[in-house]
Amino acid sequence: MKNRNIPLDTEIPSVGKLIKSTILAMFIATIILVTIVLPAEYGIDPTGVGKFTGLLEMGKIKASLAEEAAADEARATAEKTKGTDDPGASLESVSNEVPVKIESTFQTSEIKIPLLAGEGKELKLTMKEGDQVKFTWWSDGGKVVFDAHADSVQVKYHNYAKGKDERREGVLEAAFDGNHGWYWKNRTFKPMTITLQVSGQYAEVKRF
Numbered sequence: 001m002k003n004r005n006i007p008l009d010t011e012i013p014s015v016g017k018l019i020k021s022t023i024l025a026m027f028i029a030t031i032i033l034v035t036i037v038l039p040a041e042y043g044i045d046p047t048g049v050g051k052f053t054g055l056l057e058m059g060k061i062k063a064s065l066a067e068e069a070a071a072d073e074a075r076a077t078a079e080k081t082k083g084t085d086d087p088g089a090s091l092e093s094v095s096n097e098v099p100v101k102i103e104s105t106f107q108t109s110e111i112k113i114p115l116l117a118g119e120g121k122e123l124k125l126t127m128k129e130g131d132q133v134k135f136t137w138w139s140d141g142g143k144v145v146f147d148a149h150a151d152s153v154q155v156k157y158h159n160y161a162k163g164k165d166e167r168r169e170g171v172l173e174a175a176f177d178g179n180h181g182w183y184w185k186n187r188t189f190k191p192m193t194i195t196l197q198v199s200g201q202y203a204e205v206k207r208f
Contacts, residue, residue, distance in 0.1 A: 034046055034047055035047055035049040036049075102126055102127065102128045102177050102203050103203055104126070104127055104128050104131050104201045104202050104203045105201065105202075105203070106199075106200065106201055107198075107199075107200070107201075107202060108197075108198070108199040109196075109197070109198050109199075109205060110195065110196070110197045111123060111195075111196045111198075111205065112193055112194070112195055112196075113184065113193065113194040113195075113196065114191065114192075114193045114194075115141075115144070115184060115185075115186035115191065115192050115193070115194060116186065116191050117186060117188060117189045117190055117191060118186060118187070118189075119185075119186050120145075120183060120184065120185035120186070121183070121184060121194075121207070121208070122181065122182070122183040122184075122207070122208035123181050123182055123196065123205065123206070123207055123208070124150075124151075124179035124180055124181030124182075124205075124206045124208070125172075125179070125180055125181050125198065125202040125203075125204070125205060125206075126178070126179055126180075126202060126203040126204045126206065127174035127177070127178070127179075127180050127201065127202045127203065128174060128177050128201070128203075129174050129175065129176045129177050130173065130174060131173070131174045131200065131201040131202060132171055132172065132173045132174075132200050132201060133171070133172050133198045133199060133200030133201065133202055134169075134170075134171055134198070134199045134200055135168075135169060135170060135171070135172055135196065135197065135198045135199075136167075136168070136169040136196075136197045137167070137168055137169070137182065137194055137195060137196040137197070138166060138167040138168075138194070138195055139166050139167070139184075139192050139193070139194055140192055140193050140195070141186070141188060141190055141191065141192025141193070142166060142188060142192070143164050143165055143166045144164065144165070144166070144184050144185065144186055144187075144192065144194065145163075145164050145184065145185040145186075145187055146161075146162065146163060146164070146165065146168065146182055146183065146184050146185075147159070147161075147162040147182065147183040148160040148161045148162065148172070148181070148182050149162075149180075149181075149182075149183070150174070150175060150176070150178055150179060150180040150181075151178055151179050152176055152177060152178025152179065153178070154176075155176060155178060158175055158176070160172065160180075164187075171200075172200075179206060181206075182196070
């Protein structure tokens with residue numbers, strides 16, 4: 001009986017063909033790595049193709065967000081290690097200078113904050129301890145990362161709230177004399193605008 005399943009010699013690729021196929025596959029993989037993966041994932045564009053196709057900008061945003069996420073995680077870890085037994089743990093003293101006297105008055109403002117893809121901006125109100133403002137802010141481009149906090153000559157960072165949302169409203173009460181407000185980060189790939197409405201006691205609006 002003859003075995004009809006034995007392949008003919010002409011059907012088996014030669015060693016030379018296998019080597020050529022392997023080299024070709026490696027060459028194609030290298031091209032894909034250099035022209036697509038590096039620009040899109042790491043913001044590295046050795047050939048210039050990434051800039052032409054828009055992948056380079058995407059990669060830069062991803063790299064920036066990764067760095068920011070790492071920094072947020074490091075800060076969160078540091079805050080946890082400080083412990084909660086100290087009632088002033090969120091108030092980081094950095095100076096013994098005498099704060100400038102703040103003359104706050106009742107004001108109402110509406111501010112537009114444009115954010116490019118991957119961009120972050122900060123806006124704060126100069127307020128005296130106990131001053132209050134009603135606030136509402138919203139994004140026209142979906143959810144945005146936010147950090148409501150404060151600082152002064154003597155306090156480096158004091159957190160009120162942080163998270164990711166499309167809209168927030170409430171009352172911000174100054175825990176001490178200084179700057180009190182918000183930082184927004186656009187973690188999308190499209191530009192957006194934050195609209196902030198505030199009404200209450202404050203001295204001035206500061207953009208950072």
